[in-house]
Amino acid sequence: MASASDLKLGKKLNEGKTKQIFELLDEPGHVLVQSKDQITAGNAARKDQMDGKAAIANKTTSCVFQLLQTAGIKTAFVRQQSETAFVASHCDMIPIEWVCRRIATGSFLKRNPGVKEGYRFSPLKMEMFYKDDANNDPQWSEEQILAADLEPAGLAIGRCEVDIMNKSTVAIFEVLEKAWATQNCTLVDMKIEFGVNVATKEIVLADVIDNDSWRLWPAGDRSQQKDKQVYRDLKEVTPEAMQMVKRNFEWVSERVKLLLEPHTVGRVVVLMGSTSDMSHCERISKACSYYGISCDLRVTSAHKGPDETLRIKAEYEGDGVPTVFVAVAGRSNGLGPVMSGNTVYPVINCPPVTPDWGAQDVWSSLRMPTGLGCSTVLTPDAAAQHAAQILGLTNHLVWARLRASMLNTWISLKQADKKLQHCSL
Structure with a gap:
């Protein structure tokens, strides 16, 4: 595998709690997403260094995006460049976290008293949160997103775009839920972000999907959880506790590779x-x-x-x-x-x-x-x-292609209707 040093990096475009984004001078329209060894919780109210986290997160993200791309879902991911970095299409991010839930737990219970933990959402429960660390990422409605007049990369985010992101989030969750089920692991909930490709003006799945992005319960048992919730729940951060968190992250990064393989062959x-x-x-x-x-x-x-x-x-x-x-x-x-x-x-x-x-x-x-x-x-x-x-x-890989095909057909119809309405006006 090549290294990030093999690329000619331009200016740093952005830096978050767990990654840095650099422009690529030799690959116009692309960026390098460099992961960091930092782990955070509560909008960085708690943050620690975890040696090796960058490689674990990058490996997880790369496998997940490869799975989704193989299915036919549009993403910003281009290739894994090194142990700790991947190349992606340059996107202007839409500042909304799309959260999809299969099982009621965590913050949902605090915001919805009376709902019992473990309540199963069928259909899936969708929530949106505006990315604003200073205000703890407030929950937004679709109407608030529409009223915000967002225009990433010059694309106005209207009803069509919100519907596309909503439908895409459900499809992405279902593909990953089906894949994790082959490992007898329940995908409880997940957050993702979208961006607008600055070259094509398309909405694509962007940012990362790693062990910070979801809750995973092996055999559906919360006591066996392998996600970042283990770190959030620590009463005291000790070297021993951080080793336990790291082992959980490694467990996920090893098994996520198996999601790229068919469980059965037909x-x-x-x-x-x-x-x-x-x-x-x-x-x-x-x-x-x-x-x-x-x-x-x-x-x-x-x-x-x-x-x-x-x-x-x-x-x-x-x-x-x-x-x-x-x-x-x-x-x-x-x-x-x-x-x-x-x-x-x-x-x-x-x-x-x-x-x-x-x-x-x-x-x-x-x-x-x-x-x-x-x-x-x-x-x-x-x-x-x-x-x-x-x-x-x-065969979850065949199922994923069918699910993505259904999504892409729906998106093409939605965009055709938008174009027709625009022409009619």
């Missing part, structure tokens, strides 16, 4: 009745790759070679890899029904509908005998998405 097997359907099947394969799913293409006919069709089925059942079969057969579709009647694995019909007899042929995929459960979709992209939804039930 695949899609496309069975085509003829190579004349190859282009249709290749579109399914390409769409599968978008979700990070491997895809095998095979040729077999349930009408002309049922024994070979069932042999191929047994080949994929025999290695124990979770599999979704997609049957591509035109005219009379015997492939999907035969597969569905002889395997417990999911089967999806995706017939290549032709303009001549397609409307009639599709009934052979829709009208199934009793005891067959294969579904039917008519476009290759939809077949791949349906397969991804099945495999995503046990």
